[in-house]
Amino acid sequence: MPQVAFAQDKTPGRFDFYVLSLSWSPTFCASSRGKDSPDQCGTDRKYSFIVHGLWPQNDKGYPEFCTTKEPRRVPDALGRSYFDIMPSMGLIGHQWRKHGSCSGLTQGEYLAKTREAFAKITLPPGFSNVAAPQTLSAEAIEQSFMRANPGMPQTAIAVSCEGSRLEEVRICLTKDLGFRPCAEVDRKGCTINRVTVPPPR
Structure with a gap:
């Protein structure tokens, strides 16, 4: 995560912005x-870039595991319809x-x-076909x-x-x-000068 969590207001909906985290799947x-x-x-x-998550974030720290009336488990029928961008029920359930x-x-x-946020981002063409x-x-x-x-x-x-x-x-969005x-x-x-980008296996 971007930062160790400070004491946060865990009222759902009370946060400053989102972080869209795109994971390089081969790593x-x-x-x-x-x-x-x-x-x-x-x-x-x-897979190349997949969505790790869409994270409610504050200028300092972030809320997590908030109390909600929604169920903890994401139904398979809902989660699997997002496998093109988040290809694991474990990932989807944990992020929820x-x-x-x-x-x-x-x-x-x-x-x-989450899908709308991902659709807003154009992935650089150099990452679409990494062969080596x-x-x-x-x-x-x-x-x-x-x-x-x-x-x-x-x-x-x-x-x-x-x-x-x-x-x-990680991309910050309103x-x-x-x-x-x-x-x-x-x-x-x-900030390192030599970041290795492994190809999909």
């Missing part, structure tokens, strides 16, 4: 956690319980908002997203690394899904 699938996610990491799965519960939205509304490992700086990755998304300021995007590998790209700066998220981004 996750190369980890020990990926072995437990056949829906995302099976041999016939070759930890983050979606704080959005003030129903499960269906939250997942629809690439090495870029964190800044170069951010710049590629900014070029593909006019109006995105550098203070609205942060690259996260797992060791030297690309882990995630509640209406416009780009907005987010100093704390930006500050916590990885």
Whole structure:
């Protein structure tokens, strides 16, 4: 997450903005956690960027695991309709319980908002067909997203690394899904000059 959680108001809907977290699936699938996610990491799965989550965020910290009248479990029929962008019921269920519960939205509304946020982002063309490992700086990755998304300021995007590998790209959005700066998220981004982008297996 962008920051260790401060004491937060856990009233659903009370937050400042969203963070759309895009996970580079090949890095996750190369980890020990990926072995437990056949829906995302099976041999016939070759995802690139997938949605890790849409996170209600405050300028300092973030709420999590809020109390809501919605059920904790996301029904398969609802969750699986989002497998094109979030290819695991475990991922979808966890994101709903930890983050979606704080959005003030129903499960269906939250997942629809997540799809809407993802649809707002144009993925840089260089990431659509990675056939061999690439090495870029964190800044170069951010710049590629900014070029593909006019109006995105550098203070609205942060690259996260797992060791030297690309882990995630985090983009800050208003509640209406416009780009907005987010100093704390930006500050916590990885800044190394050699970020490895592994290809889908």
